[in-house]
Amino acid sequence: MRRSVVLFDLDGTLIDSGPIILASMRHASMTVLGREPDEELVRAAIGGPGLVAQMRDLDPDRVDELVEVYRAHNEPLHAQLEAFPGVLTLLPVLRAEGHRLGIVTAKRLRTVDLALDRFPVLRELMDVVIGAEDTERHKPYPDPVLEALRRLDADAADAAYVGDSPFDVRAAKSAGALAVAVGWGGIHPDERLLHEEPDALVHTAEELHAVL
Template sequence: MRFPVVLFDFDGTVVDSGPIILASMRHATQSVLGREISEQDLMASVGGPGLEAQMEVFAPDRVEELVRVYRAHNEPLHDTLETFQGIEDALAALKAQGHTLGLVTAKRRSTVDLAFAQLPIAHLFETVVGGDETELHKPDPEPLLLGLERLGASVDQAAYVGDSPYDMQAAKAGGLYAVGVTWGGIHTRAALGHADVIVDTAEELLAVL
């Protein structure tokens, strides 16, 4: 087995959450700041250093209010979440093959649980590292290394699968094999330049792991 342990990002990798993230980012910035911000700018740092850092870019003195309005809008939308085509089958296949799976995300753990309440996938992951469980965040490797520590695994045994440049940078910085996926709809293929390999489908993902 090439990679006994496979860690996954969540947004844009396992769940198709880009549309609800964009809707809530737009709602928060329009409601609090009263101005239009481009989709590219709103989504540029999704999956990276966390919601507070994302909002600080737009208004450093109004981060708390922006985050509060975002979450009030975003959390109910988790009822509409779906996984990407083929990803549930791919996760189940990896687990059946004997891989140990973990989830490492910028989302707070409580928000991950909202998604798990909608989607029957929680049982596939042996550990979940939420964005509120580490001091440092992607692109720093600390969250990934915490996931491996919880699983009793070393970096040379592990791959990290994600859709953002922050995912790829964190994986490479931590010594994990970096697998970029293109189906997220949040970041471009070009943004995955640090990846060891880039895949376009769940079937291709299985083949490289």
């Protein structure tokens, strides 16, 4: 077993939430600002320092309105979420092999709960869940990964962090964990992930299992 602890990003890694994030960003921008957002810029920021920072990029003077409209549109869409093929079935296999598992995400814990309600296996199998409220700094800083390891009383050298964004790779590397990028998130292209020099880039649950 190469790493005793395996931490996962949530959006774009365990759950296929990219489409609802993009839809809600567009809805918020159109509703509050009356204009389409720059989708390339929106995609580039997903998985980073969080929703407030993303909305500040859209319009620094109307952040609160944008966040409120986004959340009102986005939260009900979690009932339609789908998981990526093979990923959820891999989790109990990893647990059976002795890995401890966790989620490290920039989502608010309230929104994380919506995803956990949709996929109860996540709630059952995770030993730790870190959300936006748990650290002052967010990815790409290592703080959320390190907080998860602190709660597990685990060393970074014994951990892997799996994510679909450049911010995940940077956070893992800064924390000293194995940085595993996944290419199935649908938001960030392989080229951008490889630019961050992850320890591995995988495209299937089988490839991920082999790395871990």
